[in-house]
Amino acid sequence: MRKISHYFTLFLLFTTLTAYSQTQSRKTVSFDKDWNFLLGDDHDAMKVEYDDRRWQLLDVPHDWSIAGPVDRDNPTGRGGAFFPDGVGWYRKAFQVPAADKGKRVFIDFDGIMANSDVYINGEHLDHRPFGYVSFRYELTPHLKYGEENIIAVRADNTIQPASRWYTGAGIYRNVRMVTTQPxxxxxxxxxxxxxxxxxxxxxxxxxxxxxxxxxxxxxxxxxxxxxxxxxxxxxxxxxxxxxxxxxxxxxxxxxxxxxxxxxxxxxxxxxxxxxxxxxxxxxxxxxxxxxxxxxFRFESATGFYVNDRNIKIKGVCLHHDGGGLGAAVPLKVWERRLNLLRDLGVNAIRVSHNPFSPEFYELCDRMGFLVMDETFDTWTAAKNHGEEGYNLHFEEWWERDTRDVVMRDRNYPSIFIYSIGNEIRDNLDSPEGFRKYREQQDLIHSLDPTRPVTMGLFRPNTQNVYDNGFAEMMDIVGQNYREEELVAAYHQNPERKVLGTENAHGREAWLILRDNPFMSGQFLWTGIDYLGEADWPQISHDFGLLDRIGGIKARALERKSWWADEPVVYAVRREDNLGGGELVVDWTPKDFDTYDVAHIEVYSNTEEVELFLNGNSQGVKKVPADASPVRYDVTYERGTLEVIGRNKGKQAAVHTLKTAGKPYAVKLETDQKEIENRYHDISHVKVYVVDEAGNRCPNADNLINYEITGSGKFRALDNGDRIDHSSSKGVRRRVYRGEGLAIVAATADEGSIRIKAVSKGLQPAEIVLTAKPGNER
Structure with a gap:
């Protein structure tokens, strides 16, 4: 064996953080390093004497499924993005000092995906089917002080299809050991x-x-x-x-x-x-x-208030994966993503449809985001492409899982509301439906009386919830889509407090929020593209404001024109001639010979806009009061497209697009040149294919070969392409629309990290980063 040493007013929200430093009384140490891993099942692997020397040595958090291969026949199916399922075992050897005998020793897991069993020195501690819940086991009775101990973890993802989106697999969140006095x-x-x-x-x-x-x-x-x-x-x-x-x-x-x-x-x-x-x-x-x-508070007539200030909740729904990283996502990735979303005007996050990692909420606390904390996607009724999911465990586990979620999360300032379900298919027009909702809401109120409870109602009129008294039982009435129904439900009973829990990107939904004071807010589906819920050959769906690598879509610019406080103006065009195809943010057609008439949409919150093509005005137009885009049809010319937004005749915002020439070189940019040697710090290295003038070539799909030397490693490569099945864990990947992303981590406390990107027929690019010490919590 390898040896490895009520309710509606919340005046204060907070987060309990363990002191991650060693004190005389309590010790909390990271337990992430030096696990042995086996992909496959061996029922003897929990035994102390088991020989794990041939297993892979790695650190957690770790998601083994994201390495692939992607295969149409994988049992995870469209929900799991066709990534593999299976059983994974983890083992770790450790010692507890003899001086700690008489103290209490615990192990804290922030999340194991899924159906986990944990063993200490061969003794089974417990089983947890829910992969998103944090939990603690006490090790004290089973420890050998001053000697080697073996902890073993089995994670089983073979019961498929288990989810409508990508879950990941393994010990994909942090682990800690906590030692206290009795x-x-x-x-x-x-x-x-x-x-x-x-x-x-x-x-x-x-x-x-x-x-x-x-x-x-x-x-x-x-x-x-x-x-x-x-x-x-x-x-x-x-x-x-x-x-x-x-x-x-x-x-x-x-x-x-x-x-x-x-x-x-x-x-x-x-x-x-x-x-x-x-x-x-x-x-x-x-x-x-x-x-x-x-x-904070909800008012039935005027919506949502923070610090006695009436605001609109401008939210997005997010799934927990990090694109090519899978489910093991360093915090720096979320920090970059949230900054990009905030720049679009987003002020709230709905975690969909399960609890996220503790550090995600801590980040939202520090950045000042509101959070809707959600427990489950299903109760007892199954959903398509997730028939073998939490619905199999709800009756036995909902109370324990809900208790653990709320006890952990009631301490985060960012969380302003709990959701106990998303588009639940259980019959809500029945005593059983009432009971299931009421029991969950009552439990949450008993554990945390400072926050209201809601759920994302699914086609509520078909389940009669606006007439049978169910809506009156809810603290806040939340509904997915069908915004007109929610407006009608409010007018049916103006005492109801209402919130859009999941909403489409369209203008009609935005106007309902903008023009109705009683509408507290909305959560768009989604903020960022996510893995799964996609039909072959796609592995992710085009629902996001941003793609998987943070690329901003046309709909995001339109949303920013509605949500941003500062003046903005943007021009986008239909990709194909005469108004066909997708909206794209460039001035470089795929086929210059057949692209004659460009259909352009201008998004702005200014009073008027003026479009210029190669310096020639295409006319001044007023921005419509109904939030619709300003439209221009122009004969295409290579060169520069510029749009100016004006208030009271003065320029307030400008946006410029330039025609790209032939691909000439690879270009690298990074969001930070120094990387701390710890799990949660990384550098995003953006990769572009550019023309000789440095303009991104939006039609380029060149294969990039990546090299890294020195004190660093690649965590993942990605490109945002929804049909690219190549591994994110390799050293080659194509760009998509001229862009790619390398996620880089440090492997030492000092030294240079040299990254080189090479592509046939293009000038190569190189960038040098620096590793520095980091204290892992």
Whole structure:
């Protein structure tokens, strides 16, 4: 064996973060390094004496399915993007110091896909079918202190088709080991709320559950410090309580924060509580909790408010994959994606249709995004192309899974609402349908009374939910698509608070949100293209504002003209002659000989626009009040297309497109030249095929050969092409519409990372990055 050492007003939202540093009382260490992996099944693999020396050595997070091969006959089918299914085993050897004997040792998994079984020294700990849930197991009774221990994990994705979208496979999220004293703060045991908030004062309430697993009663003192956004101590609250052996106690502590900096959209102001547990004068536990102070509410007549400011929720739905990365997605990828979406005017995210990783919510906290947190895509009724999914487990597991989701996620400032289902096919016009909804909503309210609950209703009129009392049971009435029905449902009962939980990109849906004060917001399907839910030979569908590598589509520019605060103007054209084909953001036809008349759409939030072709005006036009595009039909000419948007006669925005010449060279650009040597930091290296003047060639599909040397490696190659089946884990991939993406990670704490891109007949390109130390949480 290889040895490897209610409800509708939320005044405060927050996130509990373990102190990822080693203290005298609590140790939390990353458990991501040095796992042995086997793709295949071996029922002896949980045994301590099992020989795993031939297994692959790797780090997690790890998604083995994304390596492919893509095959039309793979059982995952269209939902799983035709990627492979199977069983994967992970094993890791580790030691626990003899000095830790008598303490409690836990292992925390942020997510295993799916149907996981975990073993410690041959003993089975438990089984979890839901691949999106975080969970903890205690290792204490099974450990050998000062000796080698073996943890083994089996993840089974053979029960297919299990999902309508790509899930990934394996230990695809982070793992941690936590060591505490017998008396300690319980898992997810800190809960912060504020019953009162104003600009002058916030009342902060901290609820802390302390457990005593020792054999004797303990006199416990809990000290909670409140720190401001810069780490300065503001207040200290102290309470003492006797806790019986094997018992627990829920502390309630309340204090004030004067003149708080409010958490808001785009303003991730985070305070912190530091919870310290003492027995006598000895500190036996410490836990830090970030939180943000803010008020929000829904009003039936006027929609949604943040900090007493009426706003529209301008949201997008997202699936959890990262394109060529699969389900194991470094946080830097999400940071780039969210920045791109924010530039389009997006202020909210719906996690679809399952909980995301903890660090995703932490990122939304810091960036100031609203989040709809969603539990399940199905209850008991199956859906097409996901017949073997969570519907098989709902009755047995919904309560435990929901409890774990809410206990973990109730602490994130970004989350403003929970959704307990998406287009549920169970009969909602029945006592059973009422019961299933009510039980989930009641459980969430008991665990987190600070946030409302909704669901994405599916064709509600066919299930009679607007007439049978079901909608009145919901905190917030959420509906997918059919926006006119939701408007009618509001007018049927103006006491209802309504929200579009999933919406199309079209202008009609936007106008319903824009022109109806009672409409709280909408969530577009989707923000970014995702793997799965696509018919062969496609592996992803064209639903996003952005493609898989962050390329901005024409519909995204139109959306920005509706959602952005600053003046914008953009010109796009129909790809084919006389108005045929897709809308594209370029001035380079595929066939110059047959492209005679260009049909152009101009998107702008200015008062008027003027289009120029090679300096010649094509006319000034007013921007319609109904948000429709300004249209021009022009005889095509090579050269420069420019559109200017004006307010009160003055230029406010401009957009220029240029005809590209023949492909001449490869060009590389990066979003950061220094990469920390840790999992969650990467560099996005954009790859372009350009003409001699440096213009992107939008019709190029050249095969690029990538080379990397020095202190780095490729995490993935991608191009956004929905029918490209080549592996993202290789060193060759074509560009799509003249673009590609290499995701690069550091492999050392220092040194250069040299990347070269070569393509036959083109000038090569080279870029040098730098590795630097990074502390992995």
């Amino acid at each position: 008396t300690h703060i319980d898992h997810w045991g800190v809960f912060v709320s504020t019953p009162e908030v104003s600009k002058k004062n916030a009342k902060v309430k901290v609820q802390t559950k302390v457990v005593n697993t020792s054999s004797s009663e303990k006199q416990v003192r809990l000290i909670t410090e409140i720190q401001d956004t810069e780490g300065k101590k503001l207040k200290t609250v102290e309470n003492t309580q006797k806790i019986a052996a094997g018992g627990s106690y829920d502390f309630d502590q309340t204090t004030d924060v004067k003149n708080p900096k409010l958490w808001d959209i785009g303003q991730g102001n985070l305070y912190r509580t530091v919870s310290k547990v003492f027995i006598g004068n000895e500190e036996i536990d410490l836990l830090e909790t970030n939180f943000g102070i803010r008020e």
